[in-house]
Amino acid sequence: xxxxxxxxxxxxxxxxxxxxxxxxxxxxxxxxxxxxxxxxxxxxxxxxxxxxxxxxxxxxxxxxxxxxxxxxxxxxxxxxxxxxxxxxxxxxxxxxxxxxxxxxxxxxxxxxxxxxxxxxxxxxxxxxxxxxxxxxxxxxxxxxxxxxxxxxxxxxxxxxxxxxxxxx
Numbered sequence: 001x002x003x004x005x006x007x008x009x010x011x012x013x014x015x016x017x018x019x020x021x022x023x024x025x026x027x028x029x030x031x032x033x034x035x036x037x038x039x040x041x042x043x044x045x046x047x048x049x050x051x052x053x054x055x056x057x058x059x060x061x062x063x064x065x066x067x068x069x070x071x072x073x074x075x076x077x078x079x080x081x082x083x084x085x086x087x088x089x090x091x092x093x094x095x096x097x098x099x100x101x102x103x104x105x106x107x108x109x110x111x112x113x114x115x116x117x118x119x120x121x122x123x124x125x126x127x128x129x130x131x132x133x134x135x136x137x138x139x140x141x142x143x144x145x146x147x148x149x150x151x152x153x154x155x156x157x158x159x160x161x162x163x164x165x166x167x168x
Contacts (some may be wrong), residue, residue, distance in 0.1 A: 021065070026082035035102050036143025040069035045167050046076035049109055049136065049146050052163030053078060056150070063150035063159055064091040070142060072096035075077060087149035094133030094156070095147025101143055134158025134164045143167075 028054075041049075046067040056063040063075045064087040067076040072084060072095070094105050101108075107131035111118035121129055131153035136144045148156040 005037050010071040019031065025094040033099070035110060035137060035140070035142050036117070037070045037102075038056060038070070038138065038143045041067065041075055041136060041138075041144035041167070043075060045138075046144065048118050048166045050076065050078055051166035052112075052146060052148060052159045053153075055159045056148075056163035058078060058156075059155070061151045061155055063148050063156070064066065064088050065159070066091040066095040066147045067112065067136075067144060068092070069144050070099055071097045071147075083150045088164065089107070090128070090130070090149035091132070091147040093128045093147065094130065094160075095145045097128045098133035098145035098147065099142070102135055104131070104135065105129065105147075106131040106153075109153060124148045130156075134160040135166045136167050138168060 020126050048069050050065065052065045054061070056086045060085040062080050063078070064079045064083050066074060069075050074092060077092070079160045097105050097108070104129055108121050108127050109131050121127060132149055133145060133147045134157070136146060146160045148160040148163070150156065151159070
């Protein structure tokens with residue numbers, strides 16, 4: 001009797017799970033914000049974004065910091081002492097993603113975390129779904145992006161925000 005009841009309970013739970021899937025569906029990935037591209041960031045402005053280094057040092061984090069232009073090409077790079085070597089390429093990739101898709105890489109991270117349609121982002125060429133890449137906006141236009149790697153995603157995002165804010 002208990003096996004029969006357990007079998008019916010399993011079927012009931014499975015049926016409820018299947019029927020509730022449409023209500024659990026996530027909203028689709030949002031289109032890029034309407035932020036026009038401006039003139040690419042200058043080397044002097046890119047060096048201002050190195051204020052990210054001060055944020056990292058303040059928190060005793062070891063980061064690699066990359067600044068790219070509107071096309072995702074490297075303009076400025078700094079690797080703090082004792083930063084893991086793997087963070088070099090990741091910082092550049094995060095900056096590249098933020099510039100080319102005109103949005104923070106955290107948006108991709110959140111999309112993947114939601115599952116469902118968000119999992120398609122894992123196959124989006126050139127988009128890294130890890131916090132730490134932020135577009136640099138000046139006068140309402142995207143002039144480049146910053147990418148940071150070396151800590152947790154949240155730490156990288158905090159350092160990148162400090163760098164992006166220093167350029168504005």
